[in-house]
Amino acid sequence: MILLRRLAVALAVPVALILVWIVVASVAPNSFWPSPITIALVFPETWFHDRMLGDVVPTLLRLSIGYLAALGIGIPLSIAIGLSRRLNLLLEPVRDLLRAVPPTTLVPIMIIFAGIGDLMKVIVIFWGCFWAVLLNGIEGVRGVDEVQRDTARTYRVSRWRVTGRVILPAATPKIVAGARQALSIGIIMSVISEMFAASNGIGFNIIQFQNTFAIPEMWTGMLILGVMGIVLNLIFRIVERHMVLPWFYGMQETER
Numbered sequence: 001m002i003l004l005r006r007l008a009v010a011l012a013v014p015v016a017l018i019l020v021w022i023v024v025a026s027v028a029p030n031s032f033w034p035s036p037i038t039i040a041l042v043f044p045e046t047w048f049h050d051r052m053l054g055d056v057v058p059t060l061l062r063l064s065i066g067y068l069a070a071l072g073i074g075i076p077l078s079i080a081i082g083l084s085r086r087l088n089l090l091l092e093p094v095r096d097l098l099r100a101v102p103p104t105t106l107v108p109i110m111i112i113f114a115g116i117g118d119l120m121k122v123i124v125i126f127w128g129c130f131w132a133v134l135l136n137g138i139e140g141v142r143g144v145d146e147v148q149r150d151t152a153r154t155y156r157v158s159r160w161r162v163t164g165r166v167i168l169p170a171a172t173p174k175i176v177a178g179a180r181q182a183l184s185i186g187i188i189m190s191v192i193s194e195m196f197a198a199s200n201g202i203g204f205n206i207i208q209f210q211n212t213f214a215i216p217e218m219w220t221g222m223l224i225l226g227v228m229g230i231v232l233n234l235i236f237r238i239v240e241r242h243m244v245l246p247w248f249y250g251m252q253e254t255e256r
Helices: 002-027 036-047 050-083 085-099 103-114 118-142 146-154 159-194 202-211 215-244 246-255
Strands: none
Touching: 002 036, 036 050, 036 215, 050 085, 050 118, 050 159, 050 202, 050 215, 085 118, 103 118, 103 159, 118 159, 146 159, 159 202, 159 215, 159 246, 202 215, 215 246
16 A cells, blocks of 8 residues: 555656646647657657667667776775875866866767777766766765774774775765766766767667657657666666665664
8 A cells, every 4th residue: 555655656746747748739739749649659669679679778788888887997996085085185186177077078089089889988978977976985985974983993993894894884875876876877978979970879869860850759769768767777776775775774764
């Protein structure tokens, strides 16, 4: 019963918006603003054939590589910078300069140096995801309560054990928050990178539909991006809750 109530609450606003959209599209028809019913009818024939393997899968593959590379490099580097004040002071000017560069501006530059293949797209995705992971990780490590650190030092716990038993568990929620933020950024960057000099991908198809005035098909491209984002976020939340931070959510439920 509780699950059904939560599901009803979660679907209330989307269903209401879709109903309003249907009414507006029927009262004031516009070729650039098709009805959700039209989009739903066009969706299967647009994506459930060759484009699923030829465009959706490559987008997911490039996103996975860029995102995992950002996690693999960003998390250890953020921990190292967060633990070392000297390293933080040394890298802070360069970090502040580079993070101010919008990832989208890298696309023309990466086309010059990496070509128009998958490497360019993976680099752009990596760059967008990397900063969310790095900055949240640094903030998480440096935000650990000093009382916890001092208590561990009082008991003469080694620095490595303090890092592994005190600092990392306390910083993990912030690191995970950065990883979730990076996932959303990665989806955006994967689509943007495919809109420039690409031959496949969801972003490439959206631009092609726009150029050929296939408006309902263009909307299906945005719909599949939304579905992909929801599914990936759901998978992330399951992994976060049951594999990475079960103790954190258990503690929150206990406090309630």
